[in-house]
Amino acid sequence: MHFADRLNAAVKRVGTPICVGIDPRPEDLPPEFLDKFPGDRPGVAESLRVFGDGVVDVVAPLVPIVKFQAAFYEAYGPEGFAALHATAQYAQGKGLLVLIDGKRNDIGSTADAYARAYLGKVPVGESFEPSWNADGLTVNPYLGSDGITPFVKVAAREGKGLYALVRTSNASAGEFQDLIADGKAIYQHVAQRLAQWAEPYRGASGYSLLGAVVGATYPDQLAELRATLPGIPFLVPGYGTQGGSSKDVAPAFDTDGLGAIINNSRGLTYAYSRPAARAKYGAEWQAAIEGAVHEMIADLAENTNAGKLRTPTAE
Numbered sequence: 001m002h003f004a005d006r007l008n009a010a011v012k013r014v015g016t017p018i019c020v021g022i023d024p025r026p027e028d029l030p031p032e033f034l035d036k037f038p039g040d041r042p043g044v045a046e047s048l049r050v051f052g053d054g055v056v057d058v059v060a061p062l063v064p065i066v067k068f069q070a071a072f073y074e075a076y077g078p079e080g081f082a083a084l085h086a087t088a089q090y091a092q093g094k095g096l097l098v099l100i101d102g103k104r105n106d107i108g109s110t111a112d113a114y115a116r117a118y119l120g121k122v123p124v125g126e127s128f129e130p131s132w133n134a135d136g137l138t139v140n141p142y143l144g145s146d147g148i149t150p151f152v153k154v155a156a157r158e159g160k161g162l163y164a165l166v167r168t169s170n171a172s173a174g175e176f177q178d179l180i181a182d183g184k185a186i187y188q189h190v191a192q193r194l195a196q197w198a199e200p201y202r203g204a205s206g207y208s209l210l211g212a213v214v215g216a217t218y219p220d221q222l223a224e225l226r227a228t229l230p231g232i233p234f235l236v237p238g239y240g241t242q243g244g245s246s247k248d249v250a251p252a253f254d255t256d257g258l259g260a261i262i263n264n265s266r267g268l269t270y271a272y273s274r275p276a277a278r279a280k281y282g283a284e285w286q287a288a289i290e291g292a293v294h295e296m297i298a299d300l301a302e303n304t305n306a307g308k309l310r311t312p313t314a315e
């Protein structure tokens with residue numbers, strides 16, 4: 001089934017477009033969490049796996065999709081990568097769509113290898129087997145068409161999705177992305193090209209398998225890009241810790257509350273570190289995460305078209 005159709009169905013089923021970002025940092029794990037694991041690199045990697053699984057347990061009934069930031073797992077070497085794979089599979093087993101945030105790209109043949117690694121199948125003896133088997137991957141389009149086409153081809157074949165960086169959420173985003181060339185900002189050129197790449201790959205919902213990453217921290221550009229990119233699903237990071245609000249992300253949605261998923265990583269998974277949550281939930285870190293997800297659901301429902309998503313039925 002087409003990625004955008006699977007995503008839209010999942011968003012409607014749970015009634016919210018939240019993407020929970022799982023970006024585990026050992027220093028931010030709940031108090032005494034790390035003490036239960038051996039004090040070496042494999043031990044820390046195992047703590048990331050157990051923490052990630054614990055987050056998944058809480059959020060699986062509430063949200064459609066999770067995004068794993070590969071960097072925090074890669075930091076712990078082969079064991080860290082194995083932890084990422086294990087938690088990603090665990091999440092899929094719980095019915096969540098899994099996005100790997102790796103921002104991959106390279107020359108065509110290498111891009112094809114990345115695409116097969118994360119979204120497709122790799123040759124094993126006489127046959128082909130899935131490797132990472134993620135549902136979606138973030139990619140960097142700034143190498144041009146031949147760096148993106150291999151990802152799109154593999155994603156189309158496998159029913160997977162892609163989100164390409166268009167307007168990022170970070171402070172220096174404008175350093176290159178806002179430079180004017182041929183009368184337009186670079187990010188606008190990227191958006192225009194992305195629309196061409198995406199056009200042949202629309203699902204029944206009208207949305208393409210190729211989406212755009214647009215930061216919540218630049219609401220004017222977000223609104224502009226929504227208007228110029230109909231049918232392109234957005235991944236919107238920057239809500240919460242980076243300062244983006246529900247009002248800032250409101251322009252990302254279509255009139256049905258579809259067309260965008262709003263990522264929140266630290267604001268949800270480290271909710272227990274906030275004094276108010278500590279006072280309310282004590283050492284119950286999973287309850288604090290659950291409370292934060294419910295707050296975000298309510299905030300988006302009140303201030304954006306996500307409020308129009310149907311109320312989820314009791315499972």
Ligand SMILES: O=C(O)c1cc(=O)[nH]c(=O)n1[C@@H]1O[C@H](COP(=O)(O)O)[C@@H](O)[C@H]1O
Pocket residue numbers: 021023069101138167168169170213214215237238239240241242263264265266267
């Ligand atoms: O591709 C991304 O997800 C991404 C793009 C971008 O422009 N800004 C951005 O913050 N991200 C990622 O989104 C997550 C944001 O995390 P929080 O700021 O903790 O919610 C991190 O995993 C970032 O790497």
